[in-house]
Amino acid sequence: MGVILICGFAPILASFASSFGPSEYFLIIMLGLLLLTTMMGDNRLNGIISALFGFAIAWWASIQ
DSSP: OHHHHHHHHHHHHHHHHTTTOOOHHHHHHHHHHHHHHHHHHOOOOHHHHHHHHHHHHHHHHHHH
16 A cells, blocks of 8 residues: 555655755755664664665765
8 A cells, every 4th residue: 555655646756856955955864864873773783784875875876
């Protein structure tokens, strides 16, 4: 059910996200880091690995 909703709202979200500027990207990055630190709890190694993996994906997407 969730996948169908995501597919249905994808065009609307894409048009909304294309209007983002630098400040919105900064807030999204900060939200992601906040969620990462909240979810990692006591296991810092997995949190660091997850963060590096996310940064690698973001870097790869930015050079494409």
